[in-house]
């Protein structure tokens with residue numbers, strides 16, 4: 001199966017923590033859609049049409065800054081160009097763009113799943129994050145979603161913010177869980193150098209929270225969601241059974257995907273595995289220049305390490321058989337000894353698969369790093 005990721009690089013304003021590629025001038029949306037349609041059509045009869053497309057993901061930036069008729073033209077171009085066996089089409093929305101008619105239009109275009117960036121309901125935190133929406137807009141958007149035809153949707157939350165108290169996070173969870181969402185993505189705030197937040201931290205104007213506080217936030221999110229029947233299936237992703245995100249799962253499983261639009265990443269494994277990204281430049285994209293970077297060729301060892309990194313963050317873990325057969329990778333004696341020690345500590349389980357336990361998942365990064373280093 002293959003996936004298509006479409007990057008819509010427009011935002012109303014820059015969120016302080018965001019490291020995605022976007023521009024805040026939105027006047028070029030129509031020109032962008034025209035170029036995007038040409039880019040999609042340029043793949044006609046290429047080797048990338050050899051696999052049927054099962055998932056499409058509109059991410060950004062802010063896809064909900066597009067008009068429904070523009071989304072329709074993009075989807076028509078994809079359907080004309082690629083063989084389709086669609087299981088899921090996800091569309092990211094920001095709460096301040098959503099109204100009932102917009103949701104109806106997206107649904108009638110065949111979008112099957114919405115992803116809403118709420119992050120928090122606390123006005124002070126929304127202001128700190130420099131989000132464009134208010135608490136009321138986030139709640140209104142959830143009410144509209146609740147009444148809409150969309151059964152599948154996800155809500156993004158960010159915890160581990162500087163100064164964020166557990167009580168505030170608890171209030172966010174209370175508000176969110178009242179809507180009984182089928183899927184939640186909860187991320188701890190990460191500080192990236194080239195963001196406004198990164199600069200504030202560097203200058204000492206913002207102090208990130210202690211690790212113990214972030215771990216307490218994770219525990220709270222985990223306990224509240226699981227208590228409500230929304231199970232964790234990846235370190236940051238929780239869903240009711242049957243509502244797991246298909247598109248994101250394909251990243252973790254090294255399925256092929258094609259990224260379209262400036263800043264989008266692609267991965268294709270057919271014979272050799274290659275990864276490339278589109279240059280983060282709307283200007284060059286609009287001029288019709290080839291903005292794809294040189295493809296990075298990945299060795300089987302690199303792929304196996306990636307599979308361990310991504311797979312160990314998931315509930316399914318990693319199968320030994322798959323590591324052997326698809327990646328020609330087997331654990332060294334030192335790795336096996338390390339795994340047995342962590343197993344005794346209750347941090348992982350070992351049968352035909354290697355899986356991290358609840359205790360292990362909290363220190364997933366450290367376990368994965370140790371494991372890879374010991375090969």
Ligand code: SF4
Pocket residue numbers: 010011012013014015018019020022060061062094117
């Ligand atoms: S977090 Fe989303 S809305 Fe905010 S700047 Fe980044 S891409 Fe735009």
